[in-house]
Amino acid sequence: MAARKKSRLERWLSFNQHRKRFGATQAAASLQNADYTQLKTQLLTDTEQHYTHGADKDLSQHLLNLRAEFAGQAELLYYHAQLIVLIRREYQTLEQFAQFERLWEAEGDFLRQQLNTRWLISAADTFADHATDPTTRALALAASLLVNTIKLQETERYLQAAEHLSDQADRQQQLQTERVALFDGTSAFAVGTDDTLRNLRWRLDAMSTAQPMGQLLVELFERLQTHDTVYQRFRQRHTRAKTAWW
Structure with missing residues (x-):
């Protein structure tokens, strides 16, 4: 049997969960009122590309580590990743997911073309977890x-x-x-x-x-x-x- 997922109450009572959200207010504030057109043309040129392995419990450090994944790419892709991190760390989830949906409604074609497979799957997981439309989730x-x-x-x-x-x-x-x-009647x-x-x-x-x-x-x-x-x-x-x- 698969391990049981912790309830919302259990997660809320977990100090570890709260620790993962330290600094989230500041991070979320920096994502407000984003200009998608500007972020699409702005490239991240202040870092070299490096892929993360695992997630740092410190939110600010984790976001900084992720930034290196998008070196040389449009700032909008990093913006998208930051929203996913805030949603996964359950910081104002409804508000962050609404912002995430707006981004996909406005820039879905760009995101599908420019994001690598890792981040497309992260986006899919986010919709599977939080979308209200059953077809979208499926x-x-x-x-x-x-x-x-x-x-x-x-x-x-x-x-x-x-x-x-x-x-x-x-x-x-x-x-x-x-x-x-092969197995169970399949060939x-x-x-x-x-x-x-x-x-x-x-x-x-x-x-x-x-x-x-x-x-x-x-x-x-x-x-x-x-x-x-x-x-x-x-x-x-x-x-x-x-x-x-x-």
């Missing part, structure tokens, strides 16, 4: 589930040094000529010809085009086809044009 959760599943698969591949292995021709032939069982993907992902793509496009979180889900799905992931590697193995999914 599509955001689907985006998070998709990428986190790929992260698991790629991490296992790294753990096992599987990136150094090559395909076995006899097994590839077997996948084309017979059913190969392996018929490499090169299978229409499963093409049909998945059709369903994805049909339900996602008119919804901002659906568009985010499509963006992430398309990125998986171009970065070194299992989707891209199966794309490279694919041979039947009419069942292509990209």
Whole structure:
């Protein structure tokens, strides 16, 4: 059974939770009345790029650490990250999320194009946790589930040094000529010809085009086809044009 999530009361009574919010009032004040147009053209040039590993409990230090992730990029992307941090640390959550929604309504196209996958998933998780529209929450959760599943698969591949292995021709032939069982009634993907992902793509496009979180889900799905992931590697193995999914 999964560990139980602490209740709101338990989190409110936790000194650690309060400590994580020290300085939040000042941080939130600096984000008020943002000029999106200006923030899109302003680049962060006062730091070198460095990715964080874990989160500092001191809010001011954590935000400073995150700033380095956006070196050379538009200030608006860092602004977006700061809102997520305040929401996750449960500082005036309703107000911060309303500000977050306004940002996505105004600049959704820019954010989808410019944010890396890490921060698109952070955005999706934020909508999944706090949006009131059930369709928005469902599509955001689907985006998070998709990428986190790929992260698991790629991490296992790294753990096992599987990136150094090559395909076995006899097994590839077997996948084309017979059913190969996997788990609980499922069977392996018929490499090169299978229409499963093409049909998945059709369903994805049909339900996602008119919804901002659906568009985010499509963006992430398309990125998986171009970065070194299992989707891209199966794309490279694919041979039947009419069942292509990209």
